Amino acid sequence: MKKNILKATIVAAFALIAGMNVYNAQKSDVMSELALANVEALASGEGSISDCETYCKSDSRYDCIISWGDGIEGITCTDHRKK
């Protein structure tokens, strides 16, 4: 009985370690575009990521600034230009 419990514990431990390894391997070094845009939008205070796609288009040489109201508030969509 004790032997069985020990075996089960060892198997469970190996499964746990293997699972963690698979999880770590799957974690990509590259952040998704969505995650990047989300944090950028949040950091800017206002606006949303969809605004970047609505009013700007992708171009890594530009930053696209979208303004509200009197132009004082806005967000910066990096690597985008006005479209």
Place this chain on the structure above:
Amino acid sequence: MELINQMKKNYIFVICLFLLSVSCSKVERYDAAELFDFDTFVKIEELKGRILEFDSMIMRPNGIRVYDSLLVLIEPRSEKLVHVFNLNTRKKIASALSFGQGPDDMLQPKLMTNDSHTFQLFDRSSSRIFEYNMAAFVESQNPKPMRRLKLSVPVFISAEQVGDCIWGYSHQVEHQLYAFDSGDGKKTGEIIGYPNNNISYTDTEKLDAYYMNFTSNGMNKFAICYCMTDLIEFYDFNGNLHKRIYGPEQFFAHFKEYHDGEIISSSPDKETTRDAYFSPCNAGDCLMVMYDGGYVNDPDHTGLCSWIFSFSWNGVPNIAYKLDNPLLFMTVDSQHRKIYGISNAPEYHIVEYSF
């Protein structure tokens, strides 16, 4: 005889009409701009690039600088934002700075022009400047900045050390730049107005049409290179215009303002919009800048620049370099007379040119 007189009168009438139409037509021009074209350059030289291969893959960098034998890349979509490569061994020697909002993290870093000992980054999302010791930066897994400087008002796109001040992109209608005290980050003034021309822009259109990058020679001159009109302006450190040069193809940026609820924006004219100058660099005794010239709506437009122009800091066209491997971004090592650039065709890679 009468017939001849009538014909003369007709000729004079036609000539007058022509002169009237020419004088009344609206010719777009910049005030006080010196025109130049490709023939103005002292010479046109073809450069052959060498692709540099490293032990680690280049992802999608949007910033590049060289400090002696170290190549620094900004990788905005990676977990670590700054990657340092040794140009001699071609090995990656450091990856640092996390994407985030912690005290030492950044969201939108941009490389500033630096000397070889210090290394400055400007975080566009927080308008903060971080200064590092280059040696310590390479050695540590989690480098701590020697100095953090928060600019007192928001700055967009870029900031640079200019003499004893820091100048930052204002995105305001009256002046293009803010000046800050480099000691405490407090705003000390607003400088450099927009170029005068006879196109009537709304405020929003003007801000979009005059999108620019800037750099200084570190001593007494400062250059603004516009991205959608082929215009370059040279200023002194007091913000006085020294020279405005317009070329080599002389095109303007045309935008049309629109409102969408609270949003105020403008769209570039689809037919006429072209890309102009990018990545201005201090190359010691000259300014070097990439030139595109392509129409944005052209299906073949890649966003890669096939030309690098060099100008004296007095604004005189010097050499036009034609590249065999066009670039997105570049940096210049004036001491070793090398240009390092980022290309994305067909995949992202680093190119080295000797000049």
